[in-house]
Amino acid sequence: MNLKALPNLFLLLVIAPVFVTSLNPSLNDDVLGLIMFKADIKDPKGKLVSWDEVDDNPCSWVGVRCNPRFNRVTELNLYDFSLSGRIGRGLVQLQFLRKLSLAKNNLTGSISPNIARIENLRAIDLSENNLYGEVPGNFFRQCGSLREISLAKNKFSGEIPASLSSCSTLASVNFSSNQFSGTLPPWIWSLSGLRLLDLSDNLLDGEIPKGIEGLKILRAINLGKNGLSGQVPDGIGSCLLLRSIDFGENSLSGRLPENMQKLSLCSYLNLRGNSFAGEVPKWIGEMKSLETLDLSLNRFSGQVPSSIGNLHSLKILNFSGNGFTGNLPESMNNYINLSALDFSQNSLTGDLPLWIFKLATQKVMPSEDKLTGSRNSPLYTLKVNAIQNLQFLDLSDNAFSGEITSVVGVLSSLQFLNLSKNSLCGPIPGTIGELRTLRNLDLSENQLNGSIPLEIGGAISLMELRLEKNFLVGKIPTSIGNCSSLSTLHISENRLNGPIPAAMAKLTNLQIVDLSFNNLTGNLPKQLANLPNLRSFNISHNNLQGELPAGGFFNTISPFLVSGNPSLCGSVVNKSCPRVLPKPIVLNPNSSSDSNPSYLAPNFGHRKSILSISALIAIGAAVVIVIGVIAITVLNLRVRSTTSRSPAALTLSAGDDFSHSSTTDANSGKLVMFSGEPEFSTGTHALLNKDCELGRGGFGVVYRTDLQDGRSVAIKKLTVSSLVKSQEDFEREVRKLGKVRHQNLVALEGYYWTPSLQLLIYEYVSGGSLYKHLHEGSCGNLLSWNERFNVIFGTAKSLAHLHQLNIIHYNIKSSNVLIDISGEPKVGDFGLARLLPMLDRYVLSSKIQSALGYMAPEFACKTVKITEKCDVYAFGVLVLEVVTGKKPVEYMEDDVVVLCDMVRGALEEGRVDECVDGRLLGKFPVEEAIPVMKLGLICTSRVPSNRPDMGEVVNIMELVRCPSDGQEELG
């Protein structure tokens, strides 16, 4: 004490204690302490500039508060001051400090007992720093009045200091997010004043010790994210004031203690990520205050107890990733506050309960279960008013089948819709375009068919669109250019065709695009090079052509992203581009999105054709001319080359006893006639005489030629040679087909084989095809009703015969039904699919079943096995074609008419007799024609099992012939 201070001290003692504060001998201790503290740390943002030693009143310094009566520093709050460095000894000087917060800084180093005078402190908050090391064992030895301590979010390690047990006044301990290890000490339960205990996110292990019931006023306990094991102690049910329990992400096991049901104030219960097992107890319904219940990622099993429906306050319910089975309890439809529901990754079964859409729920995640859709569809009967709030719907990886209902359009708040990995069929409803807030749409890995709806452009908020691995056909709609936020577009592995729309270049947010494994054609729009954010653009395995766009992403595009496009050119694909590229002509009426995809399924035939009929004709004519020119050129070349080498190459042999050519010509082929027929009279060059062309089909061109004995044969040159099996397999299959004989089948009489050319030699049927008779015949040789009936009957018998031999025809259509002189039908081209290396339905539908209108709907749906019922379908179409005289699909002025739909409609309206070919007017027996037509309709049922088999068809036809016996069966 200096001399100047002496008189003051004198006055202080003598005069009055009232003046103590003004004299304040210890204030300098506070200044000294704070200045010392400041000297030890770094203050990069200059937050502590007001701390100036010249100013001897620190009570006005920032972060400092004093007791107004004594003028001593009682509170230091430097929360979020960006301070770094170590905490020095300065704070020890602050004898009256009650509250210390240095939270959310960058302070480092360990803490020592003389960090502050603990015995006076009420609250210490050192959370969110970089403090580390063990907390000294005696740190809390003198914590006479400490009520709150937080060391959360540092790097403290070692055991929880035992001296903490002497802080009997503690109400709040938060040591979360450190590296405290060891077991949870039993004395922790003796801190009977605790209201909050947070030891989460440390390295604690062992069991939770008994005795928790000592914490009578505990409000919140968080032991989550440790390595605790064993059971939840029974006593927890005695902590009646508990509101929040978090034991998540430990290794706790066993069952939940029954007396937890007494915790009626508890609003938060998190048991996520443990090993709790058994059924969820019924008493869970007693915890009526629960707002969050997270049981996810445990081993709970059995049914979800229906008492869970009593938890009326629930906002978040998550029981994903358990072994729950059975249905969801109906009682759950009582939730009025639920905003998120996740029951994904269980083994729940049954229909998706519709009540989940009645909730005010914003987030529903029943993915990866085994749920099935109610009726046909997961979204079949949505209640319009109740689901406006739904934002998040994840039904992925379930067993939903059927079509996506167009009602999906009412989910007006939807932001996330995931229906991927189900078995959904049918088209994508256009109403998807009404979801204007939708950001993520994932319909991938289903069996969706039809085209991408034009309306997709209405979903203007889309950021991610995934449609890959479906059976989508048609063009990528130009309207996609409206989805301006789109950044991820996956539509690979479909059957899309047509060009990549230039409108895609408008989507400046595009980052990842995958169009691979489709059948896209045309040039790549040059403007795509301007897309600034593009990171991947996969167009591999399409039919794109021309030059890649130059610039931007395309300068560095990896070759594998463009591979499998034979007509692309440029340096990336190592192929120079021709100077002038021919303009591509693209016409694929089978799969254009704009024209009618009705051949896939008779029910979708109501969309209008967008191309006008005149445009179709014009394009069609152009294509015919081009194809014609090419075909003639190719044929000429072929004929020339065949004539120049074939005579020497051909040798003939009789029956099965054939021998190889006696010549050594490398091109030598092998001709086998099953019946040992004589040589061709006209010489082999006539085998492929274009003047004798009879027709062409999916498998090849057919020519007529004459044998030496004057008999004619039809020769089919297979154009699918790349698809044909090895010689051995080919011969075996052909021999098998050669043995098939029936009066209504065109007989296969022999074959010719070289590796590059395969010919099938057929019986020649002179009367022309049914197609010609029906659609090209002049008035003179119009088929009578009787002839038509015979054709249908004969065709039915031939198919029944084939099916008996387990041969599926795959290619029934009127141009494959020939009519001989006596009017008897003969079905050709049967079983040719067997010559393919494998029965690929894609090849079947695109190469062979190319005839519009005859293809059974199951060709479009991968899960349905293709059986002989596909022939029944095509037969049904043929029946209707024969009776009505109309083609299976006809293009009218501005419409497309699908025959089955038309007849079905007429049947429903009771005017089916009007459908009979007008040219037969008055010349057909109604009592035969109508049952036959009904038979045709039954055969074209969408569901294969609803179609009769061909044996039954033959029987029915027999009954129809004698109308008195058989009609009611068809009614």
Ligand SMILES: *[C@@H]1O[C@H](CO)[C@@H](O)[C@H](O)[C@H]1NC(C)=O
């Ligand atoms: C802490 O320090 C690190 C680098 O030492 C710095 O990046 C970070 O921004 C600092 N944090 C605060 C809250 O000042």
Ligand SMILES: *[C@@H]1O[C@H](CO)[C@@H](O)[C@H](O)[C@H]1NC(C)=O
């Ligand atoms: C513990 O402290 C951390 C960091 O400040 C905080 O995030 C957490 O909510 C606290 N725990 C409790 C139960 O309040």
Ligand SMILES: *[C@@H]1O[C@H](CO)[C@@H](O)[C@H](O)[C@H]1NC(C)=O
């Ligand atoms: C791809 O399209 C072209 C013409 O657009 C067509 O000729 C071809 O058959 C199609 N390929 C497949 C595999 O569908």
